Amino acid sequence: MMDRKKWIKESMRMIRRDLWSIRYVILVLGIYFFLAWNIFYSSCPFVMITGFPCPGCGLSRAGFSILRGEFLQAWYLHPFIYGIGLLTAVFVIRRYILHKETGSLKKWLIFLLAGMFVFYIYRMIRYFPGEPPMSYYPGNLLSRIAQAFQVLNR
Incomplete structure (x- = not known):
């Protein structure tokens, strides 16, 4: 030691x-x-391009809610913020405090991302379009391109 x-x-x-x-x-x-x-x-490239929420939509706001002590609001925005926080804490502890390998955490990361994707499908079916973060954002790139083509075809 x-x-x-x-x-x-x-x-x-x-x-x-x-x-x-x-x-x-x-x-x-x-x-x-x-x-x-x-x-x-917006900081989400998926939203900027398509206008649709991505599987991670709400994570940043959920993280800031946790920092403000608004834990229920964080859960409402994106419950996977707690899994990400836990995995991050485990990584930091293993790497920088215990000085142990962190490669074994990859399977947990994959599990977490798969769960986020399943949760995304659920939210899209159940809540889209609704309140943020499950909203459609009309100023996206694809809709602007479609509008430009409509103008050109007139």
Whole structure:
């Protein structure tokens, strides 16, 4: 067992190394979200293109609801936020605190994503179109293209 200082130093080294290895992803995502919110007023590419909610619609709002202590609101927006939070916590604990492998968590991630997809189908059948996040967004790219073609065909 390593002493506390070595353990903290190793954990911080791992975090820095992991962040450095995905630096371009972080940069591209930062630019994408900045442009998406300032131009399209949405961060979801599926919504921006089709106007339909995606399987993850409501996750960001649910996460912010949790941060504000609005746990029931988070559940209402997207109950899988709790599974994502739990899986993230397990990953962080295993990787940065226990210094153990995290590859075994992939099966749980796949299970979580499959559950989200099944839940999405349920929400589309039961609630679409309804209140956000299960709403249709009319300013999407496909509807704008269809409108442009209608204008051209007149």
